[in-house]
Amino acid sequence: MDHTSNAHDTAVASGGTCPVDHSAPAAQTTVPSSSLPMVESARLRQVLGIWARPEPFLKQCRAAYGSRFRVKIIPGIRIHVISAPEDVKRMFLAPRDVLHTGSSNGPIEKWTGQNGLAWLDEDAHTARRRAVMPSFRGDALKRVERAVYQLAKETVASWPRDRAVSVHPYAHRYTTQVIMEVLFGEHRPSCEDAMFQEVMKMLEFNSRPASMTMFHRMPAWRVKMLRLLRPNGVNEFLTRRDRVYRMVDAAIEERARSGAEGDDLLGVMLGITNADGSKPSRVEMRDEIMTQFLAGTETTAAAICWSMEFLTRHPEVVERLRAEIEAGEGDEYLTAVVHEVLRLGPPIQQIVPREVVKPIDIGGVRYEPGDRLWASAYLLNRDEHNYPDPDAFKPERFLGVKPGSHTWIPFGGGHTRCLGDRIAFVELKATLTEILTTLDVERADAKQEFAHSRTVVNIPKNGARMIFRPRRVRATTGTR
Numbered sequence: 500m501d502h503t504s505n506a507h508d509t510a511v512a513s514g515g516t517c518p519v520d521h522s523a524p525a526a527q528t529t530v531p532s533s534s535l536p537m538v539e540s541a542r543l544r545q546v547l548g549i550w551a552r553p554e555p556f557l558k559q560c561r562a563a564y565g566s567r568f569r570v571k572i573i574p575g576i577r578i579h580v581i582s583a584p585e586d587v588k589r590m591f592l593a594p595r596d597v598l599h600t601g602s603s604n605g606p607i608e609k610w611t612g613q614n615g616l617a618w619l620d621e622d623a624h625t626a627r628r629r630a631v632m633p634s635f636r637g638d639a640l641k642r643v644e645r646a647v648y649q650l651a652k653e654t655v656a657s658w659p660r661d662r663a664v665s666v667h668p669y670a671h672r673y674t675t676q677v678i679m680e681v682l683f684g685e686h687r688p689s690c691e692d693a694m695f696q697e698v699m700k701m702l703e704f705n706s707r708p709a710s711m712t713m714f715h716r717m718p719a720w721r722v723k724m725l726r727l728l729r730p731n732g733v734n735e736f737l738t739r740r741d742r743v744y745r746m747v748d749a750a751i752e753e754r755a756r757s758g759a760e761g762d763d764l765l766g767v768m769l770g771i772t773n774a775d776g777s778k779p780s781r782v783e784m785r786d787e788i789m790t791q792f793l794a795g796t797e798t799t800a801a802a803i804c805w806s807m808e809f810l811t812r813h814p815e816v817v818e819r820l821r822a823e824i825e826a827g828e829g830d831e832y833l834t835a836v837v838h839e840v841l842r843l844g845p846p847i848q849q850i851v852p853r854e855v856v857k858p859i860d861i862g863g864v865r866y867e868p869g870d871r872l873w874a875s876a877y878l879l880n881r882d883e884h885n886y887p888d889p890d891a892f893k894p895e896r897f898l899g900v901k902p903g904s905h906t907w908i909p910f911g912g913g914h915t916r917c918l919g920d921r922i923a924f925v926e927l928k929a930t931l932t933e934i935l936t937t938l939d940v941e942r943a944d945a946k947q948e949f950a951h952s953r954t955v956v957n958i959p960k961n962g963a964r965m966i967f968r969p970r971r972v973r974a975t976t977g978t979r
């Protein structure tokens with residue numbers, strides 16, 4: 500089978516059985532990445548496709564060009580979309596000095612800064628990731644889990660009843676509260692409430708097209724000009740971000756002075772000593788905190804919205820889920836539901852691009868320094884070779900089945916795989932448990948909501964419009 504010609508996809512499109520052994524080594528001959536098909540439409544059309552209608556855009560590209568194609572959405576940057584499992588596997592397993600992730604995070608630099616984990620590569624990334632890991636695993640995870648179940652109870656109880664609402668803002672408040680726990684644990688800064696409110700308002704910028712702007716690549720005069728054009732939201736965002744910076748800086752100082760230790764992210768960062776004996780700077784700590792405000796809140800809020808979108812179209816799944824929760828004998832089906840929600844509605848449809856820094860051959864294609872590899876979670880998760888009847892919501896497909904690390908990639912993979920995956924799972928399970936045991940959920944609109952971008956995250960177009968009603972048959976067990 501010739502992977503270089505995208506022939507795999509022709510077989511797929513014609514309904515044939517895939518003749519490819521995806522575990523086979525890469526093809527022997529290589530072609531230059533510049534020979535891969537380029538999506539033909541104008542740049543603006545492609546940008547709008549990715550921003551406003553990512554699902555049909557990606558599907559059409561895949562149907563027309565196969566599993567590897569090039570898009571022109573950022574001037575001067577060569578972006579290659581890939582979606583064959585073997586290609587994605589090679590991408591995830593590539594050595595750290597061959598593919599970089601940090602430099603591709605340009606659109607979110609305005610949140611993460613240039614010192615947070617998401618911006619780092621190679622040794623600096625390895626060291627930071629290892630150092631902050633304790634705040635995402637072990638005892639810290641157990642602490643967060645306890646807080647999450649309590650928060651889910653309080654949050655869901657406070658959601659409006661008997662009127663149509665978009666779930667997104669409510670889910671987003673909840674996921675941001677969870678992140679405050681991850682960041683500060685029991686040592687909350689004295690400005691906690693003000694910080695929370697300001698962060699929520701600051702994150703609203705993500706719903707605007709201008710949120711994709713890469714301010715750090717612009718001369719100061721252009722940023723100034725953008726600030727003057729008030730309707731784009733740039734000035735408001737940057738003003739709010741300055742306020743959040745000041746509050747985060749104050750929170751770091753306050754905690755450092757208190758000497759209080761802890762397994763929360765700030766406590767862990769204050770305890771780090773680098774290999775050369777130095778300590779992380781205040782700016783590094785701030786950038787790490789800002790990274791979590793984005794990475795840990797937008798994603799999980801999107802996933803909660805997608806859960807509502809899918810579950811309300813599948814009452815049989817809701818019934819089975821409720822039966823399992825109420826029996827209180829495990830959460831196998833709930834786990835399968837979460838896997839299926841993240842397969843069909845991956846909050847990050849296109850995994851952070853990898854920048855090629857040393858030439859690499861993947862599946863018979865030679866990628867050169869400067870190329871970007873953009874693995875498509877959406878296309879991979881909906882490939883009929885990986886999932887029969889791929890567009891159907893069928894949690895059963897994951898019963899007793901562990902999702903494949905190269906065929907199910909909502910959390911990305913390799914060196915930069917999502918650090919908050921376990922926390923996200925707990926959040927989703929806790930929220931679904933609470934919603935389904937206390938509420939009946941109705942769709943406000945019969946029409947299906949398709950994906951819409953909020954910077955790098957995709958949410959249902961109207962934020963999942965639902966009507967929550969008190970549950971008629973109250974559960975007796977299941978909540979913690």
Ligand code: HEM
Nearest residue numbers: 617794795798799802847851910911912915917918919923
């Ligand atoms: C359903 C929810 C979530 C999804 C779908 C998600 C998805 C992702 C993806 C796709 C990446 C990039 C992976 C790659 O480059 O291969 C990522 C990175 C990251 N995520 Fe998540 N995420 C979620 C929740 C969270 C939460 C709750 C946190 C924090 C508590 C978090 C923190 C991070 C961090 C710190 C990184 C950067 C990791 C690194 O560079 O080493 N995420 N996430």
